[in-house]
Amino acid sequence: MKTASSSTVKRPRTLAGNVPTSNDSVRVQTLAQYEVALRLMQEGKYDKATAAFRQLLAVSPGDLSERIRMYINACSQQIAKGKMSFLSGEERYDYAISLLNEGNYADARAQFEQIIADNPRADYAFYGLAVLSSMTGAPHTCLEQLTEAIRLNPRNRIQARADSDFQDMADDPRFTELLYPEV
Numbered sequence: 001m002k003t004a005s006s007s008t009v010k011r012p013r014t015l016a017g018n019v020p021t022s023n024d025s026v027r028v029q030t031l032a033q034y035e036v037a038l039r040l041m042q043e044g045k046y047d048k049a050t051a052a053f054r055q056l057l058a059v060s061p062g063d064l065s066e067r068i069r070m071y072i073n074a075c076s077q078q079i080a081k082g083k084m085s086f087l088s089g090e091e092r093y094d095y096a097i098s099l100l101n102e103g104n105y106a107d108a109r110a111q112f113e114q115i116i117a118d119n120p121r122a123d124y125a126f127y128g129l130a131v132l133s134s135m136t137g138a139p140h141t142c143l144e145q146l147t148e149a150i151r152l153n154p155r156n157r158i159q160a161r162a163d164s165d166f167q168d169m170a171d172d173p174r175f176t177e178l179l180y181p182e183v
Contacts, residue, residue, distance in 0.1 A: 030060055037071070046075040089115045089122050096128055105136055123152035131165045142166075143174055150178070 037052035053072045060068055086092040096111035109132055115125035126149035133142035146166075149156040160166055161179050169175040 026059075030056065030064070034060075034064065034068070041071060041075060044078075046078045050075040050079070089119050089125070093122075093124055093128060096125075100128070100132055100135070105132060108132055121152055123149045123156055126152065127156050127159070130160075131163070134166050134169050137168070139169060139172055139175075142169060143172075143178060146175075147178060 033052065033056055037049050037056060040046075040049035040052055050072055053068050053075065057065060057068050057072070086095065092111055092115050096108045096115070099105075099108035099111060109129070112125045112128045112132065115122050116129075119125075126145045130142050130145035130149055133139070133145055146156070146160060150160075157179055166175070
């Protein structure tokens with residue numbers, strides 16, 4: 001019967017071979033740099049995080065390389081997201097609606113507000129903000145935005161009557177007065 005002696009320490013093995021020891025000074029330093037790069041990414045500093053990850057990729061052990069590539073890709077997507085260009089306000093509106101449908105309310109709001117900054121008469125952007133406000137439980141803001149959308153384009157009143165996105169507003173008498181002023 002064999003007994004484990006204190007002088008024989010078995011190192012864990014993987015398909016790739018032995019797992020490096022955690023007291024390897026190069027690995028400890030690499031992991032520290034990796035954590036810094038992750039922190040930069042979490043802070044939204046995607047350019048700096050990408051540079052840090054690329055620097056790490058050159059010296060990283062194989063078990064971190066794939067993860068680093070994944071984070072570089074994620075940073076690149078975030079950078080590209082901020083540099084999106086649209087040919088028209090309607091195109092930006094479609095993108096904002098997709099963000100809204102995904103539940104990304106802050107980014108959707110930013111897109112709607114950018115449309116209005118570019119074109120203060122963009123009734124569809126005010127309508128989008130009204131929908132967003134209804135969905136996020138801000139009835140007063142919803143009414144303000146919808147009032148402006150209707151002022152700019154009276155057809156928005158008819159559209160809002162049938163829009164299920166305003167279901168949370170249905171019991172609000174101010175909403176009813178706005179949509180059915182003739183009653």
